[in-house]
Amino acid sequence: MPIGMIILGRQGSGKGTQALRIAESFGVIHISTGDMLRAAAADGTELGLKAKSIMDSGDLVPDSVINGIVKERLLKEDVLRGGFLLDGFPRTVGQAEALLSYVDEDLQLAVHLYVSIEEVTARMLARGRDDDTAEAITRRLELYETETAPLLDWFTERGILTIVDGGGTESEVFDRLVDAVEEISEK
Numbered sequence: 001m002p003i004g005m006i007i008l009g010r011q012g013s014g015k016g017t018q019a020l021r022i023a024e025s026f027g028v029i030h031i032s033t034g035d036m037l038r039a040a041a042a043d044g045t046e047l048g049l050k051a052k053s054i055m056d057s058g059d060l061v062p063d064s065v066i067n068g069i070v071k072e073r074l075l076k077e078d079v080l081r082g083g084f085l086l087d088g089f090p091r092t093v094g095q096a097e098a099l100l101s102y103v104d105e106d107l108q109l110a111v112h113l114y115v116s117i118e119e120v121t122a123r124m125l126a127r128g129r130d131d132d133t134a135e136a137i138t139r140r141l142e143l144y145e146t147e148t149a150p151l152l153d154w155f156t157e158r159g160i161l162t163i164v165d166g167g168g169t170e171s172e173v174f175d176r177l178v179d180a181v182e183e184i185s186e187k
């Protein structure tokens with residue numbers, strides 16, 4: 001069975017970078033909702049322009065919008081064949097419920113890439129993306145605590161959550177993630 005996994009963690013935890021590397025190593029399809037929304041914004045589609053103003057303020061795009069985008073992506077041939085690594089989704093309980101209704105047992109692993117608030121704030125200020133203003137960072141981290149952190153308990157109850165320490169160098173973190181993914185792919 002192809003790997004089906006999600007990676008959860010605060011903004012600035014290194015999820016995106018690590019997700020790309022893990023996807024490449026294990027041959028699964030990396031699906032980043034942030035990247036998809038930024039691509040739509042760059043294309044200037046109606047959805048993209050709406051999403052851009054929401055992203056710039058640090059708020060979340062409504063579940064009704066993002067759920068549809070993800071569902072469509074999960075149904076594409078490459079994902080059905082190769083499996084998926086979702087990065088940036090789900091971020092709310094509504095998104096998690098939608099995801100399980102699409103993939104059910106095919107979701108085998110939820111990784112929590114843990115990095116402290118102090119450390120992620122410093123990392124985001126240093127990288128300086130468009131939406132990495134001090135206000136938007138504060139707003140995104142608040143939303144992470146209220147909307148996304150509850151999912152950690154939710155996936156623990158389903159018995160699929162693994163916590164990985166996101167501190168240290170990029171390759172140290174990568175090695176820890178590889179171990180976590182190998183554990184499920186051996187099952």
Ligand code: ADP
Nearest residue numbers: 011012033034054055059060061066088089091
């Ligand atoms: P970060 O993890 O730093 O927030 P992302 O690239 O994952 O970076 O997301 C950037 C922005 O895109 C978010 O602040 C949010 O506005 C929007 N976004 C991405 N994924 C989702 C999602 N699953 N639900 C709602 N909004 C999302």
